[in-house]
Amino acid sequence: MSEASTGGESLTPFTAVLGDQRHEIYATLAARGTVHPITLPAGAAGWLVTGYIETRALLSDPRLVKGGWRSGAFADKLPEDVARGTYMTMLHTDPPAHTRLRKLVTSAFTRRRVEKLAPRIQRMADDLLTEADDAGPVDLISVLAYPLPINVICELIGIPEEDRADFRAWTQPAASPGIYSLEEYQKAVTSLLEYGRGLIEKRRSEPQDDLLSDLIAARDDGDGLTEDELTSMIFVLLLAGHETTVNLIANGVRALLTHPDQLDLLRRRPELLEPAVEEILRHDGPVQNTLPYRTTEPVQVGGITLPEGATVLFALMAANRDDEHFSSSATLDIARGEQTHIAFGHGIHYCLGAPLARIEARIAFRTLLDRFPALRLAEPAHSLTRVPSMILNGLSELPVYLR
Known part of the structure; x- marks a missing residue:
């Protein structure tokens, strides 16, 4: 069982799934201090940092590192070729390797480049909403929040439409090691790896106008991408490129529908759409925690000394509701004006796909509200469940009436 222990009581945010239980647990932890001993889903001991100031500071602290492909979940239990082909990512590496990998894909995710995708995302x-339009309840995740970002990122990478059906079965276990068993996790990441290897082979013989073809060309032109780095890049772009946006869209719709005053304000003042997305990111963001970091020497935080070699997670959900930094932090206020949340992380591992997630969310929210003025939940908010996870914060489904 994954747990944070404080004062003899164990709290389990990763497996708290009903309603707002997860937020309540993080709030209880944060009220007790800024750092907590924790047992990770795979069984290892670690530390959980909940304070906003401490999180921002430590995410830019060179004494906390990722550690390379061997730091990936179950890396010591997976076949080495699977671990290397999965974890040679920007999320698991440190400079200079991280700098080189990030530079190769940065241009694809700039705000200017992403804005050019807006007409296609809108279509x-x-x-999707034309196809979903029905008088009865629909699961908004199935009809919009999942297919929109998965199709966008697949088009960007160059994954054919006919190959996308299997990804949901692979990406959920791949994003939640420890919540899923080693066997389930290994099956999912191996499937993704084998698919990536096959796609690379196809693109090498038949290049297309897509990101993967560009990355292959960079490797073959001597820019240093290895085969393991190529497959790892596909892995991280698929997971980080759609799962977080699925959660952003679904969590955002739930937040607006459970705060009718804020929904009404957004309908009356559509210019608040962009700040509304930022407030949703702060209020109920798509990510619970960062991937683990490791200390290279003893680090003082919150009156506690984290030893050298300690595993550290940063609770972004808790930091974004830190009352020391955000006034009325538990309140959804789309006109708040404070846009200093860290829902996309901070420091060199700040989410590369943040501009894409933001524009997809804005288009999804605007299109939903314009087309369906009677949009409402089909079940009470407190009965909705979240997906068990150490990293992600997403709903398992979101039943709504469109009309």
Whole structure:
């Protein structure tokens, strides 16, 4: 069982799934201090940092590192070729390797480049909602929040439409090691790895106008991408490129529908759409915690000394509701004006796909509200469940009436 222990009481945010239980647990932890001993889902001991100031400071502290591919979940239990082909990512590496890998894909995710995708994203959203339009309840995750970002990132990478059906079965276990068993996790990441290797082979013989073809060309032109780095890049772009946006869209719709005053304000003042997305990211973001970091020497935080070699997670959900930094932090206020949340992380591992997630969310929210003025939950908010996870914060489904 994954747990944080303080004062003899164990709290388990990773497996708290009903309603707002997860937020309540993080709030209880944060009220007790800024750092807590914790047992990770795979059984290892670690530390959980909940304070906003401490999180921002330590995410830029060179004494906390990732550690390379061997730091990936179950890396010591997976076959080495699977671990290397999965974890040679920006999320698991440190400079200079991290700098080189990030530089190769940064241009694909700049705000200017992403804004050019807006018309295509809008057409996708329109088509999905036209197909979903029904008088009865629909699961908004199945009809919009999942297919929109998975199709966007797959088009960007160059994954054919006919190959996308299997990804949901692979990406959920791949994003939640320890919540899923080693066997389930290994099956999922191996499937993704084998698919990535096959796709690379196809793109090498038949290049297309897509990101993967560009990355292959960079490798073959001597820019240093190895085969393991290519497959790892596909892995991280698929997971980080859609799972977080699924959660952002679904969590955002739930937040707006459970705060009718804020929904009404957004309908009356559509210019608040962009700050509304930022407030949703702060209020109920798509990510619970960062991937683990490791200390290279003893580090003082919150009156506690984390020893050298300690595993450290940063609770972004808790930091974004830190009352020391955000006034009325538990309140959704789309006109708040404070846009200093860290829902996308901080420091060199700040989410590369943040501009893409933001524009997908804005288009999804605007299209939903414009087309369906009677949009409402089909079940009480307190009965909705979240997916068990150490990293992600997403709903298992979001039943709504569109009309």
